Amino acid sequence: MDMTPYKKPEYFRNRELSWISFDERVLKEARDKSIPLFERLKFISITSSNLDEFYMVRVASLKDQVHANYTKKDLSGMNAKEQLSAISKRTHELVQLQYNTYNRSAVPALEKIGLTIISEHEKLTKEQAEYVDSYFEENIYPVLTPMAMDSARPFPLIRNKTLNIGALVQKKEDSLLSRAEKKEEGESKKEKKNKEKEKEKERELEFATVQVPSVLPRFLLLPKDEKTGQRSVILLEEIIERNIGKLFLSYDVVCAHPYRVMRNADLTIDEDEASDLLKEIQKQLKKRQWGEVIRLEVEDKMDKRLLKMLEKEFEIEEDDLFRIPGPLDLTFLMKMYGLDGFEEYKIPKYTPAAVPALMNEDDIFTNIRKGDILLHHPYMTFDPVVQFIQQAAKDPDVLAIKQTLYRVSGNSPIIAALAKAAENGKQVSVLVELKARFDEENNIVWAKMLEKAGCHVIYGLLGLKTHSKITLVVRREETGIRRYVHLGTGNYNDSTAKLYTDCGLLTCSAKIGEDATAVFNMLSGYSEPDRWNKLIVAPLWMKDRFLHLIAMEEEHAKKGQKAHIIAKMNSLCDRDIIAALYSASAAGVKIDLIIRGICCLKVGIPGVSENITVRSIVGNFLEHARIFYFYSGGNEEVFMGSADWMPRNLEKRVEIVFPVEDEQIKKEVMHILDIQLKDNVKASILQPDGTYEKQDKRGKTLVNSQEYFCQEAEERAEKPKETENSRVFVPAEAEE
Numbered sequence: 001m002d003m004t005p006y007k008k009p010e011y012f013r014n015r016e017l018s019w020i021s022f023d024e025r026v027l028k029e030a031r032d033k034s035i036p037l038f039e040r041l042k043f044i045s046i047t048s049s050n051l052d053e054f055y056m057v058r059v060a061s062l063k064d065q066v067h068a069n070y071t072k073k074d075l076s077g078m079n080a081k082e083q084l085s086a087i088s089k090r091t092h093e094l095v096q097l098q099y100n101t102y103n104r105s106a107v108p109a110l111e112k113i114g115l116t117i118i119s120e121h122e123k124l125t126k127e128q129a130e131y132v133d134s135y136f137e138e139n140i141y142p143v144l145t146p147m148a149m150d151s152a153r154p155f156p157l158i159r160n161k162t163l164n165i166g167a168l169v170q171k172k173e174d175s176l177l178s179r180a181e182k183k184e185e186g187e188s189k190k191e192k193k194n195k196e197k198e199k200e201k202e203r204e205l206e207f208a209t210v211q212v213p214s215v216l217p218r219f220l221l222l223p224k225d226e227k228t229g230q231r232s233v234i235l236l237e238e239i240i241e242r243n244i245g246k247l248f249l250s251y252d253v254v255c256a257h258p259y260r261v262m263r264n265a266d267l268t269i270d271e272d273e274a275s276d277l278l279k280e281i282q283k284q285l286k287k288r289q290w291g292e293v294i295r296l297e298v299e300d301k302m303d304k305r306l307l308k309m310l311e312k313e314f315e316i317e318e319d320d321l322f323r324i325p326g327p328l329d330l331t332f333l334m335k336m337y338g339l340d341g342f343e344e345y346k347i348p349k350y351t352p353a354a355v356p357a358l359m360n361e362d363d364i365f366t367n368i369r370k371g372d373i374l375l376h377h378p379y380m381t382f383d384p385v386v387q388f389i390q391q392a393a394k395d396p397d398v399l400a401i402k403q404t405l406y407r408v409s410g411n412s413p414i415i416a417a418l419a420k421a422a423e424n425g426k427q428v429s430v431l432v433e434l435k436a437r438f439d440e441e442n443n444i445v446w447a448k449m450l451e452k453a454g455c456h457v458i459y460g461l462l463g464l465k466t467h468s469k470i471t472l473v474v475r476r477e478e479t480g481i482r483r484y485v486h487l488g489t490g491n492y493n494d495s496t497a498k499l500y501t502d503c504g505l506l507t508c509s510a511k512i513g514e515d516a517t518a519v520f521n522m523l524s525g526y527s528e529p530d531r532w533n534k535l536i537v538a539p540l541w542m543k544d545r546f547l548h549l550i551a552m553e554e555e556h557a558k559k560g561q562k563a564h565i566i567a568k569m570n571s572l573c574d575r576d577i578i579a580a581l582y583s584a585s586a587a588g589v590k591i592d593l594i595i596r597g598i599c600c601l602k603v604g605i606p607g608v609s610e611n612i613t614v615r616s617i618v619g620n621f622l623e624h625a626r627i628f629y630f631y632s633g634g635n636e637e638v639f640m641g642s643a644d645w646m647p648r649n650l651e652k653r654v655e656i657v658f659p660v661e662d663e664q665i666k667k668e669v670m671h672i673l674d675i676q677l678k679d680n681v682k683a684s685i686l687q688p689d690g691t692y693e694k695q696d697k698r699g700k701t702l703v704n705s706q707e708y709f710c711q712e713a714e715e716r717a718e719k720p721k722e723t724e725n726s727r728v729f730v731p732a733e734a735e736e
Contacts, residue, residue: 001551005541006579006586011608013600013690015573016058016083020090022597023050025618025684025692027094030101036047037109037345038337039620044106045334047098051091052331054162055295056265059087063264063294075575076601099326099501106333107721113345118222118234119327121242128222129242132234135220136243143216146247149207155208155313157280160263160291163212163329165240168205168306169251170299171485186221207309208248212237212258219333221339233336235327238583258329259310264291286531287696297322297329315718347620352381352498353713364391365475368484368506372662376672377490378621379713382497385471385504386413388486392473393421399481400427400474402520404466409495415446419453428455431523433466458524462540466523467649468656469504469642472516483513487658489625489640499625501706503669505658509534512658538643538655543576545657549637550580556633557588563593564631566673569644570624573599577645585611594676596623598646604688614686617679619706628657629673636667672709679705 007385019067029035030043065080073079078086107117118124124132132577147156148169158164219233237258244256293314298307300323311321331428337346357365366375375384390413392398401421408415419473422428432447469488474481489504511533518529519537529539536545550565557563565584572578572593578601585591591612593599599616603609628639643649660666676683681704684692 001286001583003576003579003583006608007575007645009073009604011076011540011582012075012077012575012578014076014078014083015598015600016054016087017090018573018598018600019058020087020094021053021690021692022616022618023047023054024094024097025413025616026050027098027101029618030098031105036347037106037113038342039347041333042105044098045331046103046338047094048330049334051094052262054731055091055262056440057085060264060291060294062087063292065368074276075573084416085319089274092322094326095322095324098285098330099324100210102330103326103618104569107147109665112228113342115339115342116230116232117219118232118238121238122233122239124234124242128232128234132239133220133243134222136239136246140213140236140239141217141243141246144210144247146208146210148211148248148545155207158213158261158314160261160265161329163237163258163260165210165237165244166213166302166306166310167210167244167248167257167261168254168309169208169248170205170254172250173404174251179568183221187442205254205305206251207306208251210240210247211262216336229447231330232340233714237327245736255306257299257302257306258328258384259299259302260297261293261314262295262297263293268466278623288367293320295320295322297463299323299328300325313530319442319623320576321416348663350378350620350710351577352383353717355380355384356716359717363394364388364506365484366506368508372509372665374660374665374668375488376501376508376668376709376713377502377504379501379709383493384506385486385488385497387493388484388506389414389417389421389471392423392475392484393417393426395475397476398426398473399476400429400471400472402429402474404431404433404468404470404515404523405446405492405494406467406469407491407493407496409493411540412440412446413490413494418455419450422454429458429524430455431458431466431520434459464652466520466646466654467642468537468654470516470519470656472513472520482508483510483516484508485512487512487641489627489642500622501709503625503627503672505640505660509661509711511622515573519656534661536641536657536659536660536705538649538653539651542643542655542657543574543650546577546628546650547580549628550577550584550633552632553630554580554584554587554590556631557584562631562635563589564629565589566629566677567591567645568594568623568625568627568673571628571644571646573598573600574645574647574650577650581612582608585609590678594623594673599686602684602688606727615677615679615683615733616686617676617683617705619704619708620681626657626670627669627673630668636666638669640669675703675708676705678703682706698709 001201026043027047029041030047062080062084066084076084081229105610110117149155169687214237219235220239220365222232222234224231242254245253293316296310296314296316298310355373355375358367360367364384367509389401392401401418403418417431430450432450434444434447447457469490469492471486474485483506486504488502488504490500492495501544512535515533515535518532519535520528521527522529532541536542553563553565572595581591581601586608591609593612593614595614596616596618599614601609601612601614603612603614626643627639630637638660639657640660641655643657644653649655660669680695680697680700681702684694686692
C-alpha cells in the first residue's frame with residue numbers, strides 16, 4: 001500500500017521538541033504540590049540530568065550537521081539550523097521555569113519544614129562561618145588546584161560537565177612596590193608618569209579558575225541551630241567562593257562566579273578503521289572531556305567582563321548561553337533526598353514483592369519447567385533473574401551460559417556469577433555492548449574482568465549496537481539437553497531494576513531455546529538464520545513484522561470487524577511505523593499508545609489520526625517496558641521486548657521482541673496495559689496542538705497505575721497459593 005499521503009511533514013512532530021515536552025512533563029511533577037516535597041526535589045534534579053544528556057548528544061549531533069553543511073530536513077520538515085533555534089528557545093523557557101520552581105516553591109517549602117539552603121555565603125551566621133572556614137581549611141583547600149591565565153599560561157582546559165569558579169584577579173600593590181625600593185631623586189614628571197602607567201598595566205585584570213572538586217560532597221550540612229532547631233546546608237562552590245582569596249595570595253580577587261560547560265559527548269567511531277574496538281572507545285572517551293563547547297551556564301549576576309572572557313574563549317553564541325538565577329547543576333538535589341530526618345516528606349521506600357510462582361521449595365529450573373513465569377519489575381523483585389545466573393553458575397548439570405549485557409550496576413552480582421561460572425568450567429559467552437552511551441567506561445572494566453575469569457567476551461556485530469536483553473542457560477537433564485531462557489524489556493542491572501518498570505519472561509520453550517541459540521550464533525558472527533521460530537529480531541526482520549501486524553488490523557477494520565492496537569514504549573519516531581498507524585486509524589482501527597518520552601505522531605488530524613490516543617506516564621518509577629498488543633481478529637497477540645518504534649531500534653540495533661503465548665500470562669500483560677490506560681493520576685494526554693494535559697479527575701475513581709501495581713504485587717505475594725493457578729490477581733476495589 002502506498003503510504004506517501006501519510007508522510008507529509010505537517011503530520012509529524014520534531015523529535016527533539018517532542019523530547020523537550022517530555023522533560024517539561026518531568027518538571028510538572030516537581031510543581032505538583034500533592035507530591036511529597038522531597039520527591040519533587042528529585043524531579044527537579046532529573047530535569048537537569050535529562051537536559052545535560054540531551055545537549056551532549058542530540059544538540060551536539062545537530063551542531064555537527066550544521067558544521068558539515070548538512071541541510072537535509074527531518075521528518076517534520078526542519079533542517080538542523082531551524083531545529084537548533086527552536087531548541088534554544090524551548091530549553092531557555094524550560095530552565096527559567098525550572099529555577100522558578102526551585103526558587104519560589106522548593107526553597108521556601110524546605111525552609112518551612114526546617115531546612116535552609118544557604119545560597120549566599122555572606123548570609124552565614126558567625127558560628128556557621130567559623131564552621132565553614134574550618135571545613136574549607138581541612139577538607140577542601142588541599143584538593144583545589146587554582147589555575148591562572150596570562151601571557152605565559154594559556155586558557156586552561158575546562159572539563160565537560162564540571163562545575164568551576166571563574167575569577168578576575170589583579171596583582172596586589174605590595175608585590176609591585178618591591179620592584180623599586182629606591183627612587184632616584186630628580187625624576188622628571190614624564191618618567192614618573194610612564195612608571196605609573198607600567199604599574200597600572202601590571203595590575204590589569206587576569207583570568208583565574210578553580211574546579212569545584214567532584215570527589216567531595218556537593219553540599220555541607222551545618223550543625224543544627226540549637227535555638228530554632230533549623231538545619232542548614234551550604235553548597236561547595238559557595239564555601240570555595242568565600243575563601244577564594246586564600247588561593248591567590250599575591251592577587252586581589254575582583255570578582256568570582258560559578259560557571260559550567262557542556263561539551264559534545266557523541267562518540268564518533270569508524271569501526272572499519274578501528275582495529276581494536278576496545279582501545280578505540282577508550283581513546284574516544286578521553287576526547288569526550290574536551291569536545292566542542294555547546295552550552296555555557298553562568299551565574300546570572302556574573303561580572304560582564306568575566307562573562308565576555310568566557311564567551312570568547314568557549315566561542316559561545318547567545319543561544320547557547322544560559323544565565324542561571326540560582327545554583328548551577330541542580331542534580332545535587334538528588335543527593336539531598338538522602339538527608340535523614342525528613343522521611344514524612346518522602347514516599348515510603350517500596351520493597352519489591354516476591355514472585356508467587358517461585359514461592360516454594362523448588363529450584364528455579366524446576367519452577368520454569370512447570371510453566372512460563374512473568375516478571376514485572378520493580379513491583380516484583382529482580383532477584384529471580386540474579387538467582388537464575390547464580391544457580392546456573394554452580395549447577396553441575398549446566399553446560400553453558402550465554403548472555404547479552406548493555407548496562408550493569410556498579411557491583412553487579414550477575415557479573416560475579418558469570419565469572420564464577422567460567423571458573424567452575426562452564427562455557428560462558430557474554431556479549432558486552434561497549435557502545436552503551438555513558439556506560440562505555442563501566443562496560444570496558446567488566447569486559448576485561450570477564451575475560452580474565454575465562455569468559456568468552458563478544459563485542460557485537462560491526463556497525464550495530466546490541467540492545468537485546470537475553471540469557472540462555474544450556475542444561476543436561478535426564479531427557480536430554482534443555483535450554484532455559486530469560487527475555488526482558490530492560491537491562492540486567494539490579495540497581496535500576498528497583499527504579500525502572502520492566503517485564504521479563506522465564507521459559508524453557510524448545511522453540512524459543514532454538515531461537516536463543518541462533519541469536520548468540522549470529523552475534524558471534526558465524527551464522528544468520530533463514531527463519532525464526534518465535535523471536536522477532538532487528539535489524540532485518542522486526543520492522544516488516546510490525547508493519548505487517550498493523551496492516552492486518554487495518555484489513556480487519558476495512559471488513560467492518562473489531563480492530564485494536566495498544567502499544568507501550570519509550571519513544572515513537574519511525575516515519576514508516578507512524579504512517580502505517582495513520583493509515584490504520586483512517587481505516588477505523590482503534591489505536592491506544594502509551595509513550596513515555598518522544599512521540600513524533602500527531603493526534604486529532606482530521607481523517608488521519610482521529611482514532612489514535614497517546615498518553616505519557618511520568619511517576620515515581622521510570623516507565624521502561626515495551627509491550628505490543630494486536631486484537632488480530634479475536635486471536636489476540638501480545639509481544640514484549642527491548643525495542644522502541646524508532647529507526648535506530650528497528651534498523652541499526654540488534655533487538656529482540658518475543659511473543660507471550662501462555663494464555664494466563666497473556667491476560668496478565670493485557671491487564672498491565674488496561675490499568676495504564678485507566679491511569680488518571682500520572683498520565684498526561686497528548687492534545688492536537690502538541691501539548692500534554694492531565695485528565696480532569698473530578699468525580700472519578702483515582703487510578704495511579706504504579707501505586708496500583710505495587711499494591712497488587714504485595715497482595716499477590718501474601719496469597720501465592722490462591723493466585724498460583726490463575727496467575728492474575730485483581731484487587732476488588734479496582735474492579736469495575
